[in-house]
Amino acid sequence: MDFYFGLLQIFGVHTLLGLSAYVVLLTGQVSMAQAGFYAIGAYAAGAATAMFGMHIIPAVLLAGLVSAAIACAVGFPALRVKGLMLVVATLAFGEMVRMIFFNLTWQVERDGALVGPNGAEGFRAIRYFPENGWEIWQVTTLIWIFVALVMAALWWMDRTRAGAVLRAVGHDEVAAQSIGLNLTAVKVGAMTAGGFIAGIGGSLYAHTVTHIEHGIFGVLLATFAVAYPILGGLGSVFGTLIAVLFIQGFLVEGLRFMGDWRSLLFGALIVVAMNLRPKGLLGDTPLRLGGLRRKPSSTPALQEAD
Amino acid sequence: MLTLENLSKHFGGVRAVDDVSLTIREGEIFGLIGPNGSGKSTTVNLITGLYAPTTGRVMLDGYDLTTMAQHERTAMGVARTFQNIRLFGNLTVAENLWVAQNGHEQRRAHFLSRWFRAGGERGADIDELLEFSRLLSKRDVPASALSFGEMRRLEMARALASNPRVLLLDEPAAGASLEDGQLLAERIRAVQGRGVTVLLIEHMMELVMGITDRIAVLNFGGKIAEGTPAEIQRNDDVRSAYLGSKHKNEELAHA
Structure with a gap:
């Protein structure tokens, strides 16, 4: 049973990671920095609970705010470049964050032992949950409460003017500028929101595994972060969730019985999925209540126009 | 109201817009015409801020827009449409x-x-x-x-x-039939009726001559004429820009 709860925890934190990239992708920007924000959240929350004895809830929110602040600061210079240049710039930032944690040693004494990040060895003993007697189902529930809150917030945001503006910028920057949208403000706003969500995801992740190290937050994780919303489709937050279940549930766990063949199939199945559903598993048409009420007669026209 | 002062935009050696000065009055429909590549669209892009001018200024009611970002110009009351929608x-x-x-x-x-x-x-x-x-x-x-x-x-x-004060229409009749052009003329008048000043960039002469109060003509990036539609139709420089000069045609015939 614990195995399935563990799996649910992985789905939860990866959904948060994917949603952090989803917000940025709505504006048409591919950010490879999300694993960096996730790492910052993980180390910040770990420090708050393990080193300074903070309660988990404020620690998670604090970690989110720290990541958001850094995402905002990084966003201003990074979002001046577009497309592949942005991918390279954000990739560089992610690696920079990783190398900082690789070299960071900052330990304090608690209960006769040293705790804190210890360079290449990583940050051990982030043991808030076992120390406070949390059962695994309670931890899993907490993670999914955060996932549900973030998904609800993004779903609601998508129905407000902010959501329409993000999609407008993602569709055509020249037109968006011509109607008076401040592109920098919109993109940095999305990056900041993405940083907040990644920080929350990272902080929960750190507490489920109790030991984090720089190597986890590399390019592979950054790739997963953008792969979830792209594979799932940018129509709604549920695309990201479906993609996490597909990749982590089916491709990683479901195919485990295939042994070495799994890695081969993993890539092949993603290619197949993207070919069968080029706009993502759930498509990229904004799924809103207004859209659900739309007359079916308009749907064929929509497909022709695509 | 909207004033261009000695506006120029050079792309390398190409003078897309060269020392153009114009004044558009509040509430009028002002036409900007010229052959292909004469700098009409570049002028629109300079007014809305998509391009920064090489020299010159864009003024709206005495406020200098030249260094403003596009979203600030929207707040000042400048709006546009695109040639390709x-x-x-x-x-x-x-x-x-x-x-x-x-x-x-x-x-x-x-x-x-x-x-x-x-x-x-x-x-x-x-x-x-x-x-x-x-x-x-x-x-x-x-x-x-x-x-x-x-x-x-x-x-x-x-x-x-x-709620703009001036609307820049970049070839709104492109791809439209003559009939659509007449409907468009009504729409542009209706926009004027809402208190919006219109700068119309257009190729369809029937439309431009029919609804504008004044017209400026560009050729090779420079302004060659300005006046009422009737004055523009009589202007020799404009005729030669569009049809080629008689003189040049004679030279070609002899060559």
Whole structure:
């Protein structure tokens, strides 16, 4: 049973990671920095609970705010470049964050032992949950409460003017500028929101595994972060969730019985999925209540126009 | 009202716009014409801020727009449409207008109510604009599913959504028939009736000559004539720019 709860925890934190990239992708920007924000959240929350004895809830929110602040600061210079240049710039930032944690040693004494990040060895003993007697189902529930809150917030945001503006910028920057949208403000706003969500995801992740190290937050994780919303489709937050279940549930766990063949199939199945559903598993048409009420007669026209 | 002072834009050695000065008066429909490549679209892009001028200034009611960003110019009351229509095809018709509410008055709304309130695409001001553009029945249809004519109307409505003082129309009749041109002329007059000054860039001469109050003619980036439609039609420089000069044709015949 614990195995399935563990799996649910992985789905939860990866959904948060994917949603952090989803917000940025709505504006048409591919950010490879999300694993960096996730790492910052993980180390910040770990420090708050393990080193300074903070309660988990404020620690998670604090970690989110720290990541958001850094995402905002990084966003201003990074979002001046577009497309592949942005991918390279954000990739560089992610690696920079990783190398900082690789070299960071900052330990304090608690209960006769040293705790804190210890360079290449990583940050051990982030043991808030076992120390406070949390059962695994309670931890899993907490993670999914955060996932549900973030998904609800993004779903609601998508129905407000902010959501329409993000999609407008993602569709055509020249037109968006011509109607008076401040592109920098919109993109940095999305990056900041993405940083907040990644920080929350990272902080929960750190507490489920109790030991984090720089190597986890590399390019592979950054790739997963953008792969979830792209594979799932940018129509709604549920695309990201479906993609996490597909990749982590089916491709990683479901195919485990295939042994070495799994890695081969993993890539092949993603290619197949993207070919069968080029706009993502759930498509990229904004799924809103207004859209659900739309007359079916308009749907064929929509497909022709695509 | 809108004044261009010695405006130039050079791309390397190409003088796309060369020392153009113009004054557009409040409430008029001003035509900007010229052969292909004469710098009309570049002039529009200089006014809206898509390009920074090499030299010269863009003034609106005495305020210098030259160094302002595009979104600041929108707040000052400048709006435009594009020669090749640029709608947000992934949004509905109403949402296309909703995201464009970035005018001076609209910016005053509280941050939270401006950005994070759902359902604003059904506001009275948006319905009024859809009614004006005969798009009310298409309100919740994705903009990519509209017909060509509807897209043109939606783009003009989107430009009007920020309550601009001056509207720049970049070849609104491109791809339209003569009949559509007459409907377009009515629409442009209706826009003028809303108190909006119009700068019309156009190739369709019937349209330009029929509705503009004054016209400026560009050729090779420079202004060669300015005046009422009747004056422009009599102007020899304009005739030679469009038809080639008689003199040159004779030279060619002898060659």
